Ligand SMILES: *[C@@H]1O[C@H](CO)[C@@H](O)[C@H](O)[C@H]1NC(C)=O
Ligand SMILES: *[C@@H]1O[C@H](CO)[C@@H](O)[C@H](O)[C@H]1NC(C)=O
């Protein structure tokens with residue numbers, strides 16, 4: 493289930509003490525606030541109580557970045573234990589498998605890749621590479637190979653749910669495909685294995701061909717796949733008049749745009765711009781970035797739907813829900829992923845593209861704005877999710893993005909870490925660095941691609957069916973939101 497309580501509605505959100513701190517100390521306080529959600533009532537090693545599976549996976553990635561950028565090792569042991577505890581079958585632990593979606597698994601896999609790229613110390617016996625590769629293999633096996641569907645969209649893509657018995661199986665999902673794309677791109681860079689480059693190209697090409705990424709760089713949410721199964725009458729379609737009748741491919745696409753999907757793609761296209769000489773990756777990057785700038789860093793109120801608050805060209809806004817106060821407990825965490833991938837894009841991109849200069853004000857402005865939305869509460873620095881109106885005066889009743897919560901905290905943590913990412917950082921590649929143990933002693937050098945086979949201790953066939961996903965309700969909510977957004 494999702495986080496269901498937001499006990500701390502902050503009434504005052506002017507935090508001069510937070511603002512006067514240097515960025516590292518600010519990150520330290522917000523990381524401590526994030527980790528406070530873990531220690532109170534452990535839901536299982538590596539899982540934050542009440543959080544979605546992906547949110548926990550993303551939190552560990554944030555804490556790996558935190559360690560790398562601040563040198564503070566406070567959370568390293570917890571990160572190591574989490575990655576080990578949830579690693580089964582390529583991050584498909586048995587008690588998540590009924591509800592887990594492809595995007596969630598990919599988020600955990602990317603956490604393992606971050607550990608590799610940043611040289612995060614491994615626990616003896618755990619190969620982060622084998623974990624990421626195991627997840628890659630299972631996602632790749634789910635790539636849709638059925639015929640072009642009756643709506644004219646070419647075969648390909650990842651569904652939202654991996655399992656036919658779950659809602660979301662009949663939804664071709666951009667985020668799942670985009671994360672798989674980024675995972676492929678980063679594994680290609682880390683390993684030098686061309687299989688991953690080809691897979692990344694396949695994924696991006698399909699996103700374009702299907703219309704989920706359009707010529708202007710807009711990144712849409714997904715579409716209902718009517719050809720897939722008998723479950724297509726489920727969830728969202730009943731709440732959306734267009735999706736239950738029309739099969740024209742262009743009107744079938746759910747055109748809501750989320751920051752995490754767009755930035756997931758941008759990060760991957762920049763990685764590939766660095767790795768290959770194919771100009772297509774640079775042009776795709778620049779097209780995506782232009783769209784991201786206008787959609788998620790809106791310059792004026794008129795570009796933020798239905799709000800009288802100030803847009804600010806340097807502050808990240810979850811435009812589909814934040815201005816209208818409808819972000820749910822999951823959607824408030826999306827900006828964290830977006831802020832992370834924008835910041836690390838500066839490291840990934842070839843220097844000739846001038847990405848750091850282009851994104852600097854957005855990285856810095858979002859960090860500053862997010863920090864202003866945090867307050868000390870009984871010794872914990874807790875943050876809210878609505879950054880663009882820093883005064884807090886426009887928080888609407890029932891707007892959970894104006895309250896504190898784990899998702900908001902993750903987004904704030906990523907935002908304040910982002911300015912610490914700089915152009916001198918060089919990411920690791922396989923074979924270029926000694927692997928360290930928990931205590932930092934170098935014991936081995938990576939030489940080859942680890943086998944994923946050993947991780948596959950629980951097969952999909954062993955899973956019991958029937959349970960509806962934790963996010964079953966979200967698909968209809970999301971489609972309803974899309975409808976609301978379109979009519980405005
Ligand atoms: C899930 O598995 C972990 C061990 O990995 C365990 O600690 C936790 O209690 C389990 N949770 C549920 C709901 O079964
Ligand atoms: C860049 O970031 C790295 C890692 O956090 C840090 O060691 C280094 O001092 C930074 N360099 C500059 C010029 O800020």
Ligand SMILES: *[C@@H]1O[C@H](CO)[C@@H](O)[C@H](O)[C@H]1NC(C)=O
Nearest residue numbers: 625628629685686687688941
């Ligand atoms: C490249 O990656 C693929 C996919 O994981 C794997 O099957 C293949 O063995 C790898 N090739 C090498 C040379 O490691």
Ligand SMILES: *[C@@H]1O[C@H](CO)[C@@H](O)[C@H](O)[C@H]1NC(C)=O
Nearest residue numbers: 765766767841842843918919
């Ligand atoms: C790619 O990035 C590396 C640093 O990780 C850098 O040395 C190299 O010059 C870059 N290549 C291009 C084409 O920008």
Ligand SMILES: *[C@@H]1O[C@H](CO)[C@@H](O)[C@H](O)[C@H]1NC(C)=O
Nearest residue numbers: 804806807857858860861882
């Ligand atoms: C946008 O927000 C940033 C960070 O809060 C602030 O420094 C800047 O002055 C704002 N710009 C405008 C035009 O309001």
Ligand SMILES: *[C@@H]1O[C@H](CO)[C@@H](O)[C@H](O)[C@H]1NC(C)=O
Nearest residue numbers: 616929930931932933934935
């Ligand atoms: C560090 O760990 C390695 C391998 O577990 C061990 O051999 C070594 O003695 C440890 N070093 C210290 C200083 O604890």
